[in-house]
Amino acid sequence: MRLDEAEQGEVLTPKREKPRLLVVDDQAVNVRLIYDLFQSEFSVFMATNGEMGLAKSREIMPDIILLDVVMDGLNGYDLCRQLKADETLKHIPVIFITGQFNEEDEVYGFKMGAVDFIHKPINPVITRARVMTHMQHKLQADILRNISMLDGLTNIANRRHFNAEIERMWRNCAREQQTLSLIIIDIDYFKQYNDHYGHLAGDSVLRKVAESVTAAIKRPQDLAARVGGEEFALLLPNTPEENLCAVLERLFTNIRVCDIAHDKSPLGKLSVSAGCSSVIPKNTEDTSTLYKRADTALYRAKQQGKNQYVF
Ligand SMILES: [Mg+2]
Numbered sequence: 269m270r271l272d273e274a275e276q277g278e279v280l281t282p283k284r285e286k287p288r289l290l291v292v293d294d295q296a297v298n299v300r301l302i303y304d305l306f307q308s309e310f311s312v313f314m315a316t317n318g319e320m321g322l323a324k325s326r327e328i329m330p331d332i333i334l335l336d337v338v339m340d341g342l343n344g345y346d347l348c349r350q351l352k353a354d355e356t357l358k359h360i361p362v363i364f365i366t367g368q369f370n371e372e373d374e375v376y377g378f379k380m381g382a383v384d385f386i387h388k389p390i391n392p393v394i395t396r397a398r399v400m401t402h403m404q405h406k407l408q409a410d411i412l413r414n415i416s417m418l419d420g421l422t423n424i425a426n427r428r429h430f431n432a433e434i435e436r437m438w439r440n441c442a443r444e445q446q447t448l449s450l451i452i453i454d455i456d457y458f459k460q461y462n463d464h465y466g467h468l469a470g471d472s473v474l475r476k477v478a479e480s481v482t483a484a485i486k487r488p489q490d491l492a493a494r495v496g497g498e499e500f501a502l503l504l505p506n507t508p509e510e511n512l513c514a515v516l517e518r519l520f521t522n523i524r525v526c527d528i529a530h531d532k533s534p535l536g537k538l539s540v541s542a543g544c545s546s547v548i549p550k551n552t553e554d555t556s557t558l559y560k561r562a563d564t565a566l567y568r569a570k571q572q573g574k575n576q577y578v579f
Contacts, residue, residue, distance in 0.1 A: 286311045287403055290330035292321035292347065293365060294339045301390050302334055306399065318342025322350055325357055331406050332399060334386070337366045337373070345380055352381040359409070361402045365390070419494040421471060422478035430493035430501055434555045437491075437505045442549040449512055449546040451502040452562045453481060453519070456539045456574040458498040460532035473528060473538060474498065480522035484515050501562075509546040509579060516542060516577045539575035541566060546579075 289310040291302045299314045306312055313328055315321040319342050325333065333351070337344035344364055351357045361383040366373065374385055383402050386395050417429040425433070434450070441448040455461070455477055462470040474494075481500045482492040491503040502515065519542070528538035543566025547558050569578040 287332070287407060288313060288328055288330040289332050289334065289399070289403075290315065290321065290324055290328065291334045292316075292318065292324075292339075292344070293334070293336035295336070298336065298365065298388070298390060301392070302395070305392055305396055310403075318344070318347040321347050325351060325360065326354075329356075330360060331410075332403050333360055333362045334399070335362050335364055335382075337364050337377070345377065348377070348380040348382060359406075361406050363398060363402060419478075422475050422494050424478045424482055424500075425491055425493035427493065427495050430491065430495050430503070433491050433493075433503055434558070437503055438549045438555045438558070439551075441505055442551050444506075445548055446506045447508045447546050447548050448558065449502075449504040449507040449509065449544065450558050450562045451504070451512065451516065451519075451542050451544045451577075452495070452559075452566045453477075453500040453502070453540050453542045454566055454570070455498040456535070456541055456570075457530060457533040461530055461538065464532045476526050476528065477523065477540065480519060480526060483522050484519035507546070509544070512544055512546065512579075516544070520577070535575055541569040541574045542577035543567065543569055544577060544579045 287310050289302070289306055290313045291299050292315045293299050293302075294316050296316075299316070303312045303314070313324060313330065315324045318339055321333070321335065322342070335344045335348060348362050348364075351360065351362060358381070362381065363384045363386055364377045364382050365386050365388060366377075367388050369387055377385060384398050386398060417425060419426040437448050440446075455473070458470070458473075461473060477500065478492070478494060481502065485492055485502060485504070489505055493501050493503070495501045504512070504515065520540070523538070523540055526538070530536065530538040533539065543562045543564065545558050545561035545565060547561070549558075565578040569576050572578070
């Protein structure tokens with residue numbers, strides 16, 4: 269597609285798996301230059317004014333933004349300030365493109381939260397070097413952020429991620445008056461398993477249960493997490509209690525199919541117990557109500573002989 273045929277804000281390179289670069293500039297010649305420089309490595313998106321730049325940022329979540337300072341309407345500095353005030357956008361590095369060097373302006377830009385400046389006329393070598401450096405930092409920071417949200421042993425969400433998500437889902441479901449469901453899953457006789465088979469075998473069981481728990485959910489908005497030593501949780505927003513049975517049946521089938529021998533369990537096989545709770549959240553309550561109710565249900569499942577779920 270020729271650049272002058274592309275609609276404003278349209279994706280110029282459609283491959284989604286590449287890192288994303290957004291260029292916000294009111295001069296087509298600059299956009300063209302940036303596009304030519306980076307189109308082979310990045311998905312390059314464009315916006316030709318500040319307002320569109322903000323909307324495009326929210327839509328595509330770019331990995332880096334090249335931002336012209338002087339534009340009609342929302343100028344580069346104003347847009348940068350808005351990006352940095354937005355929880356979901358503030359981690360995106362912004363590089364200003366500016367007409368002439370002015371120390372005072374640059375100091376102001378860095379104070380606004382920019383990571384760098386590029387001067388016009390755009391020098392391809394300098395621009396490439398700067399953008400590549402900042403892109404590399406951004407992608408590495410993303411990896412670290414993801415790792416801190418994952419359980420090291422099972423590679424599913426950890427307790428920290430679960431805590432953040434239950435709060436977020438609680439608020440969303442309260443606003444939309446939708447049911448939020450929680451299932452807490454605990455491995456039966458896990459201490460006995462570890463004592464009998466050893467910790468390496470125990471770790472392998474934790475991985476298999478994590479896989480079974482994850483495979484029980486089918487929607488991208490649901491979350492599977494490891495929330496304790498042998499405890500897992502499923503969070504299902506917009507899910508009434510009656511829809512949980514299908515999830516629970518899949519979970520218990522997955523565990524059965526794993527067919528893990530457990531000589532120290534009266535059942536002879538590794539099993540799990542689960543407690544479930546569903547609620548339409550109220551803003552006057554907090555997430556602990558939901559968690560306590562699921563935990564109480566789990567306790568009853570254990571009391572009633574394990575290898576079962578209780579609402
Ligand atoms: Mg301009």
